[in-house]
Every structure is written in C-alpha cells, then in structure tokens.
Amino acid sequence: MSSAREEAIRTTSTRDVTDWWSTAVSDIEPGVIRLRGYPVQDLIGTTGFAAMIWLMVRGELPSEAQAALLEKALVAAVDHGPQAPSIAAARMAATCGVGLHGAMSTGVGLLGDVHGGAGQQCMEVLAEIREMSEQDGIESAVTRKLAQFRAQRRHVPGFGHRFHPRDPRRDPLLRAVAEQVTAGTVEGCHLAIAVELERQLAAGRAKPVPMNIDGVTAVVYVELGFSPELGRGLFILSRSVGILAHAWEETMSGRRIKGPIPPPLLPTYVGADERPVRRP
Helix, strand or coil: CCHHHHHHHHHCCHHHHHCCCCCCCEEEECCEEEECCEEHHHHCCCCCHHHHHHHHHHCCCCCHHHHHHHHHHHHHCCCCCCCCHHHHHHHHHHHCCCHHHHHHHHHHHCCCCCCCCHHHHHHHHHHHHHHHHHHHCHHHHHHHHHHHHHHCCCCCCCECCCCCCCCCCHHHHHHHHHHHHHHCCCCCHHHHHHHHHHHHHHCCCCCCCCECHHHHHHHHHHHCCCCHHHHHHHHHHHHHHHHHHHHHHHHHHCCCCCCCCCCCCCCCCCCCCCCCCCCC
C-alpha cells in the first residue's frame, strides 16, 4: 500500500465515516427510530399515511386540512385499468414468474415523461404562468402561454383525455381545492390559472378540453407547495397501489407468459415479403 494511501486511512476519522450518508430524514440506533425527529411509536396511530408522506419528504407534519387534500389526490390516481401501459406491463411481468417485486418494478419503471409525467409537466406550466401573471395578470399570461404551445404544436399537459369526455376525478378534486382556498389552507392562484387554461382551451371548440387526472392533481400538489419533481414522485406512489393490485390479481390467476394480445392473434406484420438468403 502506498504511503499516501496509508496516510489517508490514518487521518480518516470516525466522523468522516458516519457523515458519509448523513441524513435529516431518519435517526436510527438500537431501540430507537426517529423520523424527522418524531419517535416512530408516537407517529403510529396518530399520523395517517398521507401525512407521513408529507413529513418524510418535507420535514414537518402537515395540518389536518393539508393532509386531507393530499390524500384526496393520492386516492384519485391509484389506477386507470389494464389499458394503462404501467398496469399492463406489471400484469404481463407477473405471468412471467418474476415475483410481485419484479412485476411492480416493471410497472413503475414505465412511469416516465410520456406515461406518468404529465402531472409534473403541468405543475411546471402552472408555475411558469404564475410567474408571468405577476406582470400581466392571469388571463393575459394564460393567453401568452397557450400561444407558445400552439406555435410549437405541443399539447398542454394535464388537459383532455383519450377515454373520458370529462374526467370523473376532475370535479371532486377541484371542489376540494376550492374549499381549502375558502378555508385559507391554500392560496388558490394556481387553481385560478388552471381554470383559465381550461376556459381558453375550450374557446372556439365544439367540445371542451377539461382537466384530466394529471391536471387536477397538479393543481393540488402545486397549491400544497410541492415541487414539480415531487409531484412526479407522488403520482408514482399513488399509481403503485393500482400496480400492486393488478400484479397480485394476475399472479393469483395462475396464467403463464401472457402476451400483449390473446392468441391466436398476432401483431400485424408490415415488413418485407419472404425472400431467399443471398449466399456468397
């Protein structure tokens, strides 16, 4: 061993080692578990799961009203059926015998920018419009932002749905946010921006373009002060419940190696006709 290496080891203190994974989240020692400073035995029975999520990621316990609003959003997004790619992938993985953990990780792994990312993207849009509105007001800021989307030929994340003319999760969640605006729990500016986006998107159309689950949960999360990236994480936590349920159901069915479409059907082939191999 080189002398420099020996000297480095010699001068490394115990504190250097224990600080390697320093954390403000949890404090663990024999017989003691503290989470953000709270003894776990005091949290058990007094703190709901939504409040626990808040505590762990934000460092403080929420008010009852904040926890209740967060829970409504988490409940709303748990599942959207086997046609959702994350659910379908988890179910297929379960039939391949990878175990429940493998099936769940397969499903969660599909929750990226395209499938599962619209909530975070909508939170970012709401935050951008909020900043723009400080100078021009909400209506003008929304008009400007929509003009940018149209110029770039991009859809507005969090609005419209392939299956639902009006997402059944929209109204109860927006109503819950509005109630907490009245109660003074949240400010309501981002709610007003989302409603104005919805209004302007519908202008001149035969059919409206209402908020979908990504849009309404984005409103909840940004009103509660979560960063957009945490909004993505919260959606994953929520949808993991549905992934777990579907993976378990498929595991219990006993079916093996279930493909994307039922046999004897096969995917449409659009390649070259059969042709001979050219030999040298």
